[in-house]
């Protein structure tokens with residue numbers, strides 16, 4: 001399965017100016033006013049949840065590379081990496097559930113358009129227990145948790161990441177969910193840049209690699 005939606009098929013260099021990009025694509029330049037303040041108009045916990053869901057999808061072998069979620073220790077490392085609060089320990093059953101959830105999120109990320117993403121996300125939200133609760137913990141300012149008391153890792157991720165993706169859709173920011181533009185990489189990421197200009201999953205790896213390839217191609221001409 002491919003995770004690349006058709007509207008993200010156009011590839012640009014990182015350094016193409018947004019208005020130049022708009023000229024090339026015929027899109028209106030900078031269709032939305034750039035958000036004031038932070039680069040991304042979302043709260044800290046939403047950004048964290050979006051990073052967690054992208055990281056989860058990127059453990060799938062379909063995104064390139066080996067399966068990054070084959071053992072309980074992989075899941076433990078993931079939980080630690082994203083500081084999932086309220087998760088005490090993980091068991092083999094959790095691994096199975098999170099792997100199944102990963103497939104669901106892959107389908108959401110891989111949706112060809114926003115209405116399809118809405119339909120696919122609603123299927124997940126309908127079967128997820130969600131409990132909104134205001135909380136302050138570990139030095140973070142007051143924010144809302146959505147996972148139900150006693151939620152498993154998979155339920156936790158379904159609630160937190162599901163709601164974060166829902167907000168992304170509500171805000172009309174669906175296009176920030178991207179697949180890496182490097183031809184041999186299918187990693188997904190959430191573009192947090194002000195002008196939605198990010199095209200590679202990681203500027204140090206894929207971005208750098210593609211720049212080097214473009215440089216070599218120019219030298220051969």
Ligand SMILES: [Zn+2]
Nearest residue numbers: 085140143145
């Ligand atoms: Zn929290």
Ligand SMILES: [Zn+2]
Nearest residue numbers: 180185201206
């Ligand atoms: Zn990449």
